[in-house]
Amino acid sequence: MATNILINGEAHVSTREPMTPLLDVLREELFLTGAKSVCREGICGACIVHLDGQPVVSCLVPVGTLEGREVRTVESLAAEGEPSPLQQVMEEHDVVQCGMCFPGILMTLTSFFRERPDAGRDEVKAALVGNICRCTGYERIVDAAIALAKRS
Ligand code: FES
Ligand code: FES
Incomplete structure (x- = not known):
């Protein structure tokens, strides 16, 4: 199944199995490694990204729920190389x-x-x-x- 997601302002199509965590899509498909894989149970916060502007633990967000949604990662905080x-x-x-x-x-x-x-x-x-x-x-x-x- 293809899932269309806007990630840091760029369109991305993930073909991963729908229950694949967003965290793995970010790290393994896009090599956005700012979000970290630590507890993978929603407890530590190391994997937090923004989903439609709200913080979420990306280890618990299945990619199949993300059709048409917007994700921003820590890599997006610095605009054109300038720190936020x-x-x-x-x-x-x-x-x-x-x-x-x-x-x-x-x-x-x-x-x-x-x-x-x-x-x-x-x-x-x-x-x-x-x-x-x-x-x-x-x-x-x-x-x-x-x-x-x-x-x-
Ligand atoms: S890896 Fe710890 S909350 Fe996601
Ligand atoms: S866990 Fe990162 S500085 Fe303590």
């Missing part, structure tokens, strides 16, 4: 995260700030509840996020 404001503020605050957890964190916070650009510290923390950093490096992430909120 969120990416910039993370760099300014020396947020040093690994490549396993951070792409999902960026995708969660990107959609969160669209809805709540002036969010407070507790709201940012609550937004990150589905993103697990095993090193517990949350404080700098929240500091940076709050700095971004204060600029709004």
Whole structure:
């Protein structure tokens, strides 16, 4: 079965079996490896992408449900090589995260700030509840996020 999906603004036709996770389509068909395959149970948040603008755990989204829908991955955040404001503020605050957890964190916070650009510290923390950093490096992430909120 062919499934037509818009991925980072480009049309893509996947011919994978309908229950194939979106995560595998992204990584194996398009080599978009920003979304990570970690728990594959919807728990860790490492695979978060945006589906029609909303964050989803791509390990639990069957490709067969995506006909005509729009997916954006962490690779789409930097426009023409320029980091997004969120990416910039993370760099300014020396947020040093690994490549396993951070792409999902960026995708969660990107959609969160669209809805709540002036969010407070507790709201940012609550937004990150589905993103697990095993090193517990949350404080700098929240500091940076709050700095971004204060600029709004
Ligand atoms: S790999 Fe999808 S939530 Fe962990
Ligand atoms: S820095 Fe990525 S899991 Fe902790």
